[in-house]
Amino acid sequence: MEHAGDEDSKMNKINAKKLLKRNKLYDAAYELFTTKGMTETVIEDIAKKAGVAKGTFYLYFKDKYDILNKIIYRKSVTVLKQAMDATESKVKAENAGMIDGVLFFIDYLIAYFKSNKKMLRLIHKNLSWGLYRKILADSDDLLEVKGMLQRLTDEYRTGGVNNDVIEKNMYIIIELVSSICYSSIILEEPYTIDEIKPTLYKTIRKILSK
Amino acid sequence: MEHAGDEDSKMNKINAKKLLKRNKLYDAAYELFTTKGMTETVIEDIAKKAGVAKGTFYLYFKDKYDILNKIIYRKSVTVLKQAMDATESKVKAENAGMIDGVLFFIDYLIAYFKSNKKMLRLIHKNLSWGLYRKILADSDDLLEVKGMLQRLTDEYRTGGVNNDVIEKNMYIIIELVSSICYSSIILEEPYTIDEIKPTLYKTIRKILSK
Numbered sequence: 001m002e003h004a005g006d007e008d009s010k011m012n013k014i015n016a017k018k019l020l021k022r023n024k025l026y027d028a029a030y031e032l033f034t035t036k037g038m039t040e041t042v043i044e045d046i047a048k049k050a051g052v053a054k055g056t057f058y059l060y061f062k063d064k065y066d067i068l069n070k071i072i073y074r075k076s077v078t079v080l081k082q083a084m085d086a087t088e089s090k091v092k093a094e095n096a097g098m099i100d101g102v103l104f105f106i107d108y109l110i111a112y113f114k115s116n117k118k119m120l121r122l123i124h125k126n127l128s129w130g131l132y133r134k135i136l137a138d139s140d141d142l143l144e145v146k147g148m149l150q151r152l153t154d155e156y157r158t159g160g161v162n163n164d165v166i167e168k169n170m171y172i173i174i175e176l177v178s179s180i181c182y183s184s185i186i187l188e189e190p191y192t193i194d195e196i197k198p199t200l201y202k203t204i205r206k207i208l209s210k
Numbered sequence: 211m212e213h214a215g216d217e218d219s220k221m222n223k224i225n226a227k228k229l230l231k232r233n234k235l236y237d238a239a240y241e242l243f244t245t246k247g248m249t250e251t252v253i254e255d256i257a258k259k260a261g262v263a264k265g266t267f268y269l270y271f272k273d274k275y276d277i278l279n280k281i282i283y284r285k286s287v288t289v290l291k292q293a294m295d296a297t298e299s300k301v302k303a304e305n306a307g308m309i310d311g312v313l314f315f316i317d318y319l320i321a322y323f324k325s326n327k328k329m330l331r332l333i334h335k336n337l338s339w340g341l342y343r344k345i346l347a348d349s350d351d352l353l354e355v356k357g358m359l360q361r362l363t364d365e366y367r368t369g370g371v372n373n374d375v376i377e378k379n380m381y382i383i384i385e386l387v388s389s390i391c392y393s394s395i396i397l398e399e400p401y402t403i404d405e406i407k408p409t410l411y412k413t414i415r416k417i418l419s420k
Contacts, residue, residue, distance in 0.1 A: 130397040137400075168409040171400060172390070176382070179389035187340040190347075190381060199378040206416040 022060050024050040026074070029067045034118040038068065038126055065126075072123055072132070077141045083108040084145045091152075098155040099208045103201055105149075106177055113181055114193055124182055133174070159210060169207055176203070232270050234260040236284070239277045244328040248278065248336055282333055282342070287351045293318040294355045301362075308365040309418045313411055315359075316387055323391055324403055334392055343384070369420060379417055386413070 028049035032041040043064060047054045061067040087105040090096060096104070113120045123132060136142060153166050180200055184193040238259035242251040253274060257264045271277040297315045300306060306314070323330045333342060346352060363376050390410055394403040 128397075130393055130399055133393075134399070165409070168401065168406060169413075171406070172386070172409055172413050175389040175393060176386045179385040180382070183340055183385060187338075189340060189344070191378065196378060196381070199375070199382055203379075203382050203413075203417055206419075207413055209416075 021050070021052050021056060024052065025057060025060060025067065026071055029064070030071050033068060033071070033126075034122055038064065068122075068126055069135075072119075072127060073135060073139075075119060076123075076132075076136060077139065079109065079112050080136070080142060080145045083112070084148045087152075088148060098152050099205055101152045102149075102173075102208060103204060105152075106173075106204065107201075110177070110181060110185075110193060110197070113185055117185060120181065120185055124186065129178060156208075156210075161210070173204055173207060176200070231260070231262050231266060234262065235267060235270060235277065236281055239274070240281050243278060243281070243336075244332055248274065278332075278336055279345075282329075282337060283345060283349075285329060286333075286342075286346060287349065289319065289322050290346070290352060290355045293322070294358050297362075298358060308362050309415055311362045312359075312383075312418060313414060315362075316383075316414065317411075320387070320391060320395075320403060320407070323395055327395060330391065330395055334396065339388065366418075366420075371420070383414055383417060386410070 025046060029041070029046045032045055032049060036045075041064060043057050044054055046064070046067070047057050050057075057067075061070070083105050086108050087101055090104050091101045094100075149170070153170070156166050157163065177200070180196060181193070183189065184191055184196050235256060239251070239256045242255055242259060246255075251274060253267050254264055256274070256277070257267050267277075271280070293315050296318050297311055300314050301311045304310075359380070363380070366376050367373065387410070390406060391403070393399065394401055394406050
């Protein structure tokens, strides 16, 4: 029994070390991709910055595009979950309706991208928006987030609006918000995000109102 | 007098020849860019396809990016003017209001891009959307089109809505339509353009309604 316990703790230590190395690779790659750019970064730079051997990189990732996609995916899942938690607390605390809930969720994401322009630029430059949306739509890690959005829009469904209409409206909102985020946060042109936000939110209210 | 007339007709012939050569270069470049792609196309290919000497290319264009930008600009101006003419006829014939006019204009552009996916792909792949919008916004060739949109929205202005609100709503509509065009015409995912059009137009009606 004691022996098996020792084995377990040994495995845990090895796993913890592995995880640490992988995370160091993630951090190093993110730093390099957002400063030097994808083209200028080679695997050797990433391994060096992470303080691991080049071979270690290939234990976890196929190539630099693989680690890029994983970085974007991890960060996206994290922020979407944070936005969900914040929205759920808000909705509970204030007994907020669907429209306020959806707007709070969107506002959380906009605030995140506003203070993480690097991340937004990384997504835009290297991933097609269609692919990015598809990856997130298919993700099992986001079932909770999708469940929350589903619950938020239940108000609609019980009001007799059919599912197809709700899904198309959600798609319209996602396209609109992501397009505005790019133009107004990255290009800051023709309006900054703070200038256009009131009109954007008013539009979303109009889309969601019956 | 006769002599001067001869000179004129000579000049006209030279100019017509020049124009013809330039147009052949435009056609050849468009054909190559949309089939082989920008990276794979060199100036020599364009000149050869157009049936002119390589040096002739440089009489009109700085490099392949210059001719690309000019192609996109020319085609955009042409289709925007066609859309304007069609909209003006429609509005006059049916005494249509602002919202119907704007929707007709957008519908014309969507139909164009639906049957000219190549053009849409060329714009998307090679020009940032921000830059494209800026070039069109600054263009003197589009003063007429802008005038028409201005007149269409006059209904709004006389109704007491201020200019800033109108401009922001127009910006929201442009972002939305171009983003949906890309996802639904090029990617055809998650909806084809015909599937999403009714929801899109309903949204635009909501945005423009007082």
